[in-house]
Amino acid sequence: MAELKGWKDLPIGGVVPGGVAAALNKTGSWRAERPVWNEEKCIQCLQCWFHCPDTSIVIRDQKVTGVDYDHCKGCGVCAAICPKDAIDMVPEREGTCAK
Amino acid sequence: MKEIRWHGRGGQGAKTVSQVLAQINLREGKYVQAFPEFGPERSGAPIRAYNRISDEEILVHSAVYSPDLAVIVDESLLTSEKPTDGLHPDGTLVVNTSCSTEEIRTRTGFKGKIVVLDADRIGREAGTGFANIPMLGAVAAVLGTAWSIVEEEVRRTMGERISKEMLDKNITALRAAYDAAKKGVAGG
Amino acid sequence: MRKVMTGHKAVAEAMRQIEPDVVAVYPITPQSEIAEYYADYVHDGIVHTELVPVESEHSAMSACVGAAAAGARVMTATSSQGLALLVEVLYIAAGMRLPIVMALANRSLSAPINIHCDHSDAYLARDAGAFQVFCESAQEVYDYTLIAQRIAEHDKIRLPGIVNLDGFSLTHTSQVVEPLDDAVAKKFVGVFRPVHPLLDVDKPVTWGPFAMPDYYFELKRAQQAAIEEVPTVFLDVQKAFAKMSGRAYTGLVEKYRLDDADRALVVLGSTAGTAKIAVDALRSKGEKVGLLKVWLYRPFPYQAVASALARVKHVAVLDRAISFGAMGALYSDVATSLVRSQVLPALHNYIYGLGGRDITAEQLAEVLVGLEKVHPDEVLRYIGLRE
Structure with a gap:
C-alpha cells in the first residue's frame, strides 16, 4: 500500500481527483478464482463484456483482448455466460503445490 | 495471553470459526475475545479475524499487532496479505496448503514454527467443501486444546445450524485436521 | 434606503441580492415565509434561480448538497423540526466542504408541539460542522446573511453556514x-x-467516497482546521462590510458597557437587545453592569469571550434551551473559555424563554441585580418559570 497522507495533504472535502476512485481501488485481491480467457475458442460475441459487473473484460476495436485482473473479483459470470466455454475459472492459489 | 490472527476471504467462514474457537477456549476456563476486522466486507475480499485467549480477564480493546499465531485459511493470501507481519518470532504460522513446511518457509521467509495442512483436501474428502472447520481443528491442536473439548463445542454450536449428517462430516474433517496439525507441531 | 420588513423578509431580500443558482426548500410547518418570498421572486422572474421544491427537509439539504457539489451557489432556509430532519445531511454538507448558507428561524423542538422561539434547534446543529451566527435584529439578519455567504465561500473555509434568527x-x-x-x-x-x-467534466473527481479508519480521522482534522479559520475570515469580512455599509460591526462578540462592569450577562440572539435596555436602566442607577452578545457561536470565540469577561466578577450565562442532563450549552462554552484563560469569575447559568416564553428587560435586570447574592451551589436557575 502507498504511504498514507497527513491531514494537510488531503483534497478538500475528501474528493478523489481524477474522478475514478475505482481505478485506485484494486479489487483484484478479492478474487478466489481467476477467469482465463481462451482466444482460440472465443467467437467475439461480447456476452462476457456485456455481463461483467466490474467492466473487467478488456476490449479493443470491439474485440475481447483479455481480463483486467486488477479489478476482476472473480465472480465467474463471464465463464457462466460464455456460449463456447472459452473462459475457465481457475483457482487463484499462487505457487500451489497441489498434485 | 495468546493472540491469533486469521486470514481468510469473505464467505470462507474464518470469522465464524474464530468465534467458535472463543467458545472452545471458554469451555477450557479461559478469558476470551474474538472479533473481525470490519472493512468493505464482500464475498471474496480478504478479511482478518482475531482471537485473544488468556487466564486473566482481558481488558485491552485495541487491535492485535503482534499475534502468536497467524492462520492462513486461503493460501492465495500468503504473500499478498503479509500474514507474517508482526507475527511473534517464536510464534506459529498455520497454513492451509498442499505445500511443504520448507516451501512455505521459502515463500514467507518466516523463521518461527510453521504448521501446514491441506485443509481444502480434508474438507473435500470429508464432503463439507469448507476449509474453515479443518483450520479450526488445526489451531486447537496447535494451542494444545484437548480433543474432547473441541468436539463437544463444535457439535454444540454447529449442531444448531446444520443436519446431523453434515455435522458428522464436519467432525470428521475437524478430527483429520486436528491430527494432521498435531503431527505438524511435533515435527516442525 | 430604510424599509420596514420582518426578519423573514430580510433574509429573502439578502437572498434575492445574492441570487443563488439553486434554492431547495420544503415548506412544512413550521417552515418560514423565507421560502415563500423567494418562490415569488422566482415566479416573477426577479431572480434566475432553480427553485427545487422537495418532499422533506432531509431532501432539501440533500438537493443542496448535490447542487453545491455540481458547482452551484446554493442556499436554503429551515426551522425547528425541519432542521432536526435536515441535520443528518448538514453533517454531510460540512464533511464535503460545501458552502451552503442556511437561515434558521429558531423555534423549539417537539414534544410538546410548539411553534415559538427557543434555541433548541440551533443547539441540535451545534456539532454538525457548519459555522453559526446569531442575530440581534432584522438588520443584523440581513447583514449577516450577506456576510455569511462571503465566509462560507472563502477559500480557506468552504463550509456550510447558519444564520440564526429568533x-x-x-x-x-x-x-x-x-x-x-x-x-x-x-x-x-x-x-x-x-x-x-x-x-467540470474535463477535471473529474469522485465526491463522497468511502474513508476507512486509515483516512476518516485526517479528513475530519482537515475539517476542524477549516472551521478554525472562520474567526479570522469573519473579522475580515465584517470589517469590509462595516466599511462599505457604515454599520459599526466589530468583533466576534459585541461588548456592551462591559469595560468597568462587575456583573454581566452573556446571551445569544434578539435577547441581546432587551438586555441592553436592562443594562442601561441599571447603569442609570449607578450599577456597574454590562452585556456580552455572542455573534459567532460556532466556531466558539473562546479567547474573545474570556478577554471580554476578564474583569467581571459575576457572570450570568443565559441559555434559551435545556441541554438535558447537563448545564446549558452556551454556559459550557463560556466556562471553557474562562478556564482556558484562567479567568475565574462566579459563573451562573440561567435557562429562559423556552417555547416562546417571553423575556423582559425587567427580568434580565433582576438577574443582574441579584447576581452577587446567588448561592454558589445554585449554578443552574430558571427565569420566568412557575414552581
Missing part, C-alpha cells in the same frame, strides 16, 4: 432595515467560484 421576535416582527443597493450587495458577495465542480 422565531417571531425576529422572523415575524416588522422592523426597520436598511438594505444595501442591489449592485453594492452583489459586488460585496462577489462571483461564486466552485471548487472541483462535478459538472
